Amino acid sequence: xxxxxxxxxxxxxxxxxxxxxxxxxxxxxxxxxxxxxxxxxxxxxxxxxxxxxxxxxxxxxxxxxxxxxxxxx
Amino acid sequence: xxxxxxxxxxxxxxxxxxxxxxxxxxxxxxxxxxxxxxxxxxxxxxxxxxxxxxxxxxxxxxxxxxxxxxxxxxxxxxxxxxxxxxxxxxxxxxxxxxxxxxxxxxxxxxxxxxxxxxxxxxxxxxxxxxxxxxxxxxxxxxxxxxxxxxxxxxxxxxxx
Numbered sequence: 001x002x003x004x005x006x007x008x009x010x011x012x013x014x015x016x017x018x019x020x021x022x023x024x025x026x027x028x029x030x031x032x033x034x035x036x037x038x039x040x041x042x043x044x045x046x047x048x049x050x051x052x053x054x055x056x057x058x059x060x061x062x063x064x065x066x067x068x069x070x071x072x073x
Numbered sequence: 074x075x076x077x078x079x080x081x082x083x084x085x086x087x088x089x090x091x092x093x094x095x096x097x098x099x100x101x102x103x104x105x106x107x108x109x110x111x112x113x114x115x116x117x118x119x120x121x122x123x124x125x126x127x128x129x130x131x132x133x134x135x136x137x138x139x140x141x142x143x144x145x146x147x148x149x150x151x152x153x154x155x156x157x158x159x160x161x162x163x164x165x166x167x168x169x170x171x172x173x174x175x176x177x178x179x180x181x182x183x184x185x186x187x188x189x190x191x192x193x194x195x196x197x198x199x200x201x202x203x204x205x206x207x208x209x210x211x212x213x214x215x216x217x218x219x220x221x222x223x224x225x226x227x228x229x230x231x232x233x
Contacts, residue, residue, distance in 0.1 A: 013225035016218065019105070023226055026103035027233065031189050031198070038100045039077055041107050046074040 075111050075165030078192040080132075083164070085194050087128050090116035092186045092197040094173055094207065099219065101189065101198050103226050106219055110159075110166035114199070116179040117171050122149050125169070132162040175210025176203055201227045 004012070014020055026034055077097060084091055093101065096108025115125055129147035136145045137159040145151070152158075156171040172178050176185065176199075185203040189196060199207070205223050208216040 009221075009224040009228040013221050016221050018218065018222050018225060020225065020229075022105040023103055023222070023229060026105060027226075027229060029103075031101045032192050034100050034103060035077055035097065035191060038097070038107060042074050042109065045107075045109070 075109060075167065077111050080111055080162075080164050080167055081191060081194050081196060083128055083132065084113070085196070087124050089124050089128060090118070090121045090179065090183075091169075092179070092182045092199055093191070094170065094182065094199045094204070095168070098199045099204055099223060101191065102201050102204070102223070103230075104219065104222055106222065110168055112168040112170060114170045114173050114179055114182040117153075119149070122152050126152055129160065129162070132164050132167075134160040134162045134167065137161045137166060173199075173203075173207050175206040201230070 007015075010020060026037075029037070081093075091113040093111070094114050095110075095112030096104075096106065097111050099106060100108065115121060126147050126149050134147050136143065139145065147158075147160075157169070159168045160166070173182050176182050182199060182203065183197055186197040186199045189198045191198070201223060205220060205227070208220050208223070
Protein backbone atom coordinates (compact mmCIF):
# COMPACT_ATOMS: atom_id res chain seq x y z
CA UNK A 1 0.00 0.00 0.00
CA UNK A 2 1.26 3.49 -0.84
CA UNK A 3 1.93 5.48 2.32
CA UNK A 4 2.78 9.16 2.70
CA UNK A 5 6.42 8.22 3.37
CA UNK A 6 7.02 6.22 0.21
CA UNK A 7 5.39 8.71 -2.14
CA UNK A 8 7.79 10.70 -4.27
CA UNK A 9 8.18 14.41 -3.58
CA UNK A 10 6.64 15.13 -6.98
CA UNK A 11 3.65 12.93 -6.16
CA UNK A 12 3.15 14.72 -2.83
CA UNK A 13 3.34 18.08 -4.61
CA UNK A 14 0.75 17.04 -7.21
CA UNK A 15 -1.60 15.85 -4.46
CA UNK A 16 -1.09 19.15 -2.65
CA UNK A 17 -2.23 20.98 -5.79
CA UNK A 18 1.09 22.20 -7.14
CA UNK A 19 1.29 22.46 -10.92
CA UNK A 20 4.41 20.47 -11.76
CA UNK A 21 4.35 21.65 -15.38
CA UNK A 22 5.16 25.17 -14.13
CA UNK A 23 8.24 23.81 -12.37
CA UNK A 24 9.29 21.80 -15.42
CA UNK A 25 8.96 24.90 -17.58
CA UNK A 26 10.98 26.95 -15.10
CA UNK A 27 13.73 24.33 -15.07
CA UNK A 28 14.12 24.80 -18.82
CA UNK A 29 14.95 28.50 -18.25
CA UNK A 30 18.21 30.07 -17.15
CA UNK A 31 18.43 31.66 -13.69
CA UNK A 32 18.25 35.12 -15.25
CA UNK A 33 15.16 34.18 -17.28
CA UNK A 34 13.45 32.91 -14.12
CA UNK A 35 14.21 36.16 -12.30
CA UNK A 36 13.07 38.22 -15.31
CA UNK A 37 9.74 36.40 -15.08
CA UNK A 38 9.56 37.27 -11.38
CA UNK A 39 10.40 40.90 -12.11
CA UNK A 40 7.66 40.96 -14.77
CA UNK A 41 5.19 39.58 -12.21
CA UNK A 42 6.21 42.27 -9.72
CA UNK A 43 5.66 44.95 -12.38
CA UNK A 44 2.22 43.54 -13.17
CA UNK A 45 1.22 43.57 -9.50
CA UNK A 46 2.49 47.16 -9.19
CA UNK A 47 0.44 48.26 -12.22
CA UNK A 48 -2.67 46.54 -10.83
CA UNK A 49 -2.21 48.29 -7.49
CA UNK A 50 -1.90 51.66 -9.26
CA UNK A 51 -4.99 50.94 -11.36
CA UNK A 52 -6.93 50.01 -8.22
CA UNK A 53 -5.91 53.26 -6.52
CA UNK A 54 -6.88 55.28 -9.64
CA UNK A 55 -10.26 53.56 -9.81
CA UNK A 56 -10.88 54.01 -6.09
CA UNK A 57 -9.96 57.70 -6.34
CA UNK A 58 -12.32 58.17 -9.31
CA UNK A 59 -15.14 56.48 -7.41
CA UNK A 60 -14.67 58.89 -4.53
CA UNK A 61 -14.63 61.90 -6.90
CA UNK A 62 -17.76 60.75 -8.77
CA UNK A 63 -19.50 60.06 -5.48
CA UNK A 64 -18.63 63.54 -4.24
CA UNK A 65 -20.06 65.08 -7.46
CA UNK A 66 -23.22 63.01 -7.31
CA UNK A 67 -26.52 64.74 -6.41
CA UNK A 68 -27.04 61.92 -3.97
CA UNK A 69 -23.77 62.65 -2.29
CA UNK A 70 -24.18 63.34 1.41
CA UNK A 71 -22.07 66.46 0.96
CA UNK A 72 -24.80 68.07 -1.22
CA UNK A 73 -27.65 67.43 1.18
CA UNK B 74 8.39 47.47 -6.55
CA UNK B 75 11.71 45.79 -5.86
CA UNK B 76 14.22 46.23 -8.66
CA UNK B 77 16.20 43.03 -8.20
CA UNK B 78 18.74 43.63 -10.94
CA UNK B 79 19.50 47.19 -9.81
CA UNK B 80 20.03 46.17 -6.18
CA UNK B 81 22.25 43.24 -7.16
CA UNK B 82 24.26 45.49 -9.49
CA UNK B 83 24.76 47.99 -6.67
CA UNK B 84 25.87 45.28 -4.22
CA UNK B 85 28.34 43.85 -6.75
CA UNK B 86 29.67 47.28 -7.76
CA UNK B 87 30.29 48.05 -4.08
CA UNK B 88 32.06 44.70 -3.52
CA UNK B 89 29.66 43.62 -0.82
CA UNK B 90 29.86 40.04 0.43
CA UNK B 91 26.37 38.56 0.28
CA UNK B 92 24.31 35.49 -0.60
CA UNK B 93 20.85 35.66 -2.19
CA UNK B 94 18.37 33.85 0.05
CA UNK B 95 14.58 33.69 0.52
CA UNK B 96 11.96 33.92 -2.21
CA UNK B 97 14.29 35.24 -4.90
CA UNK B 98 16.68 32.33 -4.29
CA UNK B 99 13.69 29.95 -4.52
CA UNK B 100 12.66 31.48 -7.86
CA UNK B 101 16.28 31.27 -9.04
CA UNK B 102 16.03 27.50 -8.45
CA UNK B 103 12.76 27.26 -10.38
CA UNK B 104 10.03 27.94 -7.82
CA UNK B 105 6.75 29.19 -9.29
CA UNK B 106 5.89 31.16 -6.15
CA UNK B 107 6.24 34.90 -6.37
CA UNK B 108 7.86 37.22 -3.84
CA UNK B 109 7.86 40.97 -3.40
CA UNK B 110 11.24 41.62 -1.84
CA UNK B 111 14.91 40.70 -2.11
CA UNK B 112 16.53 38.98 0.89
CA UNK B 113 20.26 38.60 1.31
CA UNK B 114 22.54 37.22 4.00
CA UNK B 115 25.52 39.53 4.50
CA UNK B 116 28.97 39.22 6.02
CA UNK B 117 29.31 41.06 9.34
CA UNK B 118 32.98 41.89 8.90
CA UNK B 119 33.70 45.56 9.65
CA UNK B 120 34.77 46.18 6.07
CA UNK B 121 31.55 44.71 4.70
CA UNK B 122 29.38 46.61 7.19
CA UNK B 123 30.99 49.87 6.06
CA UNK B 124 30.32 49.13 2.38
CA UNK B 125 26.80 47.95 3.15
CA UNK B 126 26.10 51.08 5.20
CA UNK B 127 27.25 53.34 2.33
CA UNK B 128 25.07 51.36 -0.08
CA UNK B 129 22.01 51.60 2.17
CA UNK B 130 22.48 55.36 2.48
CA UNK B 131 22.72 55.65 -1.30
CA UNK B 132 19.29 54.05 -1.76
CA UNK B 133 17.70 55.93 1.13
CA UNK B 134 17.00 52.78 3.19
CA UNK B 135 14.39 53.17 5.92
CA UNK B 136 13.08 50.53 8.30
CA UNK B 137 9.95 48.87 6.92
CA UNK B 138 6.87 48.61 9.14
CA UNK B 139 8.43 50.88 11.75
CA UNK B 140 6.70 54.03 13.02
CA UNK B 141 8.02 57.04 11.09
CA UNK B 142 8.96 58.84 14.29
CA UNK B 143 11.52 56.17 15.19
CA UNK B 144 14.87 57.66 14.18
CA UNK B 145 16.97 55.36 12.04
CA UNK B 146 20.15 55.70 10.06
CA UNK B 147 21.84 52.68 8.48
CA UNK B 148 25.25 53.55 9.88
CA UNK B 149 27.86 50.98 10.91
CA UNK B 150 27.12 51.08 14.69
CA UNK B 151 23.41 50.52 13.98
CA UNK B 152 24.10 47.61 11.64
CA UNK B 153 26.59 46.21 14.14
CA UNK B 154 24.13 46.42 17.04
CA UNK B 155 21.38 44.70 15.05
CA UNK B 156 21.37 41.58 12.91
CA UNK B 157 18.41 41.25 10.57
CA UNK B 158 16.76 44.32 9.03
CA UNK B 159 13.79 44.86 6.72
CA UNK B 160 14.12 48.01 4.61
CA UNK B 161 12.07 49.99 2.18
CA UNK B 162 14.46 51.69 -0.24
CA UNK B 163 14.47 53.75 -3.42
CA UNK B 164 14.86 50.42 -5.23
CA UNK B 165 12.06 48.65 -3.33
CA UNK B 166 11.81 46.29 -0.39
CA UNK B 167 15.18 44.89 0.60
CA UNK B 168 15.91 42.69 3.62
CA UNK B 169 19.37 41.95 4.98
CA UNK B 170 19.99 39.05 7.35
CA UNK B 171 23.14 38.58 9.38
CA UNK B 172 21.97 35.13 10.37
CA UNK B 173 19.66 32.69 8.62
CA UNK B 174 17.64 30.53 10.99
CA UNK B 175 18.44 26.84 10.61
CA UNK B 176 21.77 27.55 8.88
CA UNK B 177 23.87 30.19 10.62
CA UNK B 178 25.87 33.27 9.73
CA UNK B 179 27.26 34.43 6.38
CA UNK B 180 30.06 31.88 6.10
CA UNK B 181 27.79 28.92 6.88
CA UNK B 182 25.25 30.26 4.38
CA UNK B 183 27.92 30.81 1.73
CA UNK B 184 29.21 27.26 2.26
CA UNK B 185 25.87 25.87 1.08
CA UNK B 186 25.34 28.29 -1.78
CA UNK B 187 26.15 28.06 -5.48
CA UNK B 188 27.81 30.69 -7.60
CA UNK B 189 25.44 31.57 -10.42
CA UNK B 190 25.18 34.15 -13.17
CA UNK B 191 22.20 36.39 -12.43
CA UNK B 192 21.48 39.25 -14.85
CA UNK B 193 25.07 38.83 -16.03
CA UNK B 194 26.38 39.22 -12.48
CA UNK B 195 28.27 36.58 -10.51
CA UNK B 196 26.22 36.02 -7.34
CA UNK B 197 26.04 33.40 -4.63
CA UNK B 198 22.57 31.84 -4.28
CA UNK B 199 21.58 29.67 -1.32
CA UNK B 200 21.17 26.07 -2.54
CA UNK B 201 17.93 24.09 -2.43
CA UNK B 202 18.89 22.15 0.72
CA UNK B 203 19.73 25.42 2.46
CA UNK B 204 16.43 26.96 1.40
CA UNK B 205 14.56 23.91 2.68
CA UNK B 206 16.47 24.04 5.99
CA UNK B 207 15.65 27.74 6.49
CA UNK B 208 11.98 27.34 5.55
CA UNK B 209 11.56 24.31 7.82
CA UNK B 210 13.31 26.09 10.67
CA UNK B 211 11.02 29.13 10.30
CA UNK B 212 8.04 26.79 10.72
CA UNK B 213 5.56 29.31 9.29
CA UNK B 214 2.30 28.05 7.86
CA UNK B 215 2.78 30.12 4.71
CA UNK B 216 6.00 28.22 3.95
CA UNK B 217 4.35 24.78 3.84
CA UNK B 218 3.41 24.85 0.12
CA UNK B 219 6.82 26.32 -0.69
CA UNK B 220 8.57 23.47 1.15
CA UNK B 221 6.50 20.88 -0.73
CA UNK B 222 7.29 22.64 -4.00
CA UNK B 223 11.04 22.93 -3.25
CA UNK B 224 11.21 19.22 -2.41
CA UNK B 225 9.54 18.44 -5.74
CA UNK B 226 11.99 20.76 -7.51
CA UNK B 227 14.90 18.98 -5.88
CA UNK B 228 13.61 15.63 -7.10
CA UNK B 229 12.99 16.95 -10.62
CA UNK B 230 16.55 18.36 -10.74
CA UNK B 231 18.00 15.04 -9.56
CA UNK B 232 16.14 13.21 -12.33
CA UNK B 233 17.48 15.56 -15.01
